Amino acid sequence: MNGNAQQGFGYRARRTFTRLLVFTLILGLGGVVVFLLSQLNARTFTLALQDGQLVVMKGRNAPMGALPYRTGDPRLADAYAPIAIEGQDVSTLLTRKFTDRDELDQALFPVLESLARPRIASDEPARVDQGLYYLRRAEKLSGITEEQRLTLQKHMVDVAYYQARQKLEDARRLVSEALTQLKLAAESQSRNARSANQMLTAVSPPARDLEEALRRAVHSLSGPQAAPRQPTPAEPQQAAPAAPQPAPEAPTPQPETTGKALDEPAQGTTGTDAGGVIQPPPSGAF
Template sequence: MTTHSPQGFGYRARRTFTRLLVFLVILGLGGGVVFLLGQLNARTFTVVQENGELAVMKGRALPTGAAAYRPGDPRLADAYAPIPLEGQDVTLLTQQKFTDRDDLDRALFPLLETLARPRIASGEPAKVERGLYYLRRAEKLSGITEEQRRSLQSMLTDVAFYQARQKLEDARRLVSEGLAQLKLASETENRHARAANQMLTTVGPSARDLEEALRRAVHTDSAPDNSPVAPAPPQRPSSPSGDTAAQPPAAGPTPDAGPLP
């Protein structure tokens, strides 16, 4: 009577099935790990320095790799567009990774603040306008902290003052140019000379007063107050006894009443 060898068909089939099952389990676990790593990388933000600009990168749906971040909302496109560095050192920033967009916003704000603050404080129109560009980008960062929001509001208040002063200066210049052109038109022989004279008569005095008021507002009233502080009046020394009550004035000489009768 013959016996079945342990190396028979059934044994080999079970062993093959077991190996296949183990392989599929390992393959599934590996695929799950790759998928999770891809999901984690897809939520990761980094920044890189390229051609003098700071570019925001977002991970791909793969374990590694990143591409330039392009938000689906067009209103956020300017917020995360490449930032001109203008000589700023961002080495530490480029070494960080951010798994949340709010964390990215909080990290980008100090850079935008550093770029904006000295420019809006310069008082020069071109630099103020450049600083305002960085402030507008900072306004679009929704994840900044309350302290950063207060700092942003403070800078916006400063730039509002400079913008208002520049607009007043532009208005003064336009009024001055308008008066000069009316005067030129009124002094030459042309079909508008009479109308120009009438306009000068009507608005000339008021326009000159307005021009002077604008000049004072821009060049005098808005200048920093550098006047010296008046010293405090000296205090009178107190009496040795500590009594601070005022002493009665000494009686003056009484007039001579004359000889008694």
């Protein structure tokens, strides 16, 4: 009787231990699965549409769920800030999941580029500023492809003239403000009045010339250039009257070369012909 009771107790103990072991294994495997799913979800990025803005979402450290992405690098905060899509079709992006940030960067670049392209082609400074803002955000995306990087460089070249013009205007304003402050300090009774007066005397003429050159470059030389003047068609010139041709000269008479002229002997020169004086005959002739 006692043996059967001990045998039944041992059987129940083994069965309970087996069940506890199986439950522990199942619980452990479930914990491992939950941990792996949480790690995978924590590295997953998605895009959501909220109040007309495209928001970057990052998975929570849980099997599911996501929160707006907040990067730990302040320099990248602007790159992943919400984007006003302004009526663009982003439905395909809302269904995708990105397992790393490079894939996210490559998906965000076309959105920023399509917002910047029409603005940098505008002649309005305010719209160009907006386009430059989107280009600078795209420039901070480190995971874009080489083709996307070349496209970004092309757009930056397009706005280089506008940036240079803006910097020249800023330089002109800074020079003007510096001269005004130096003049104010030189006319005061402060301990720096003498130094300010010396500086103003030294830099005022070239600074004024520089300010005028910057103003001319920004407001005159950078304006729309006049179209080149088309040359007026030249009036047809009347042909000059031809000069009268000289009359042909009369032919010079040639000596006769007939047979009669050749047969006659040549006549001697007479006295008269020789010099116009008749020579006397020699004395032996009489």
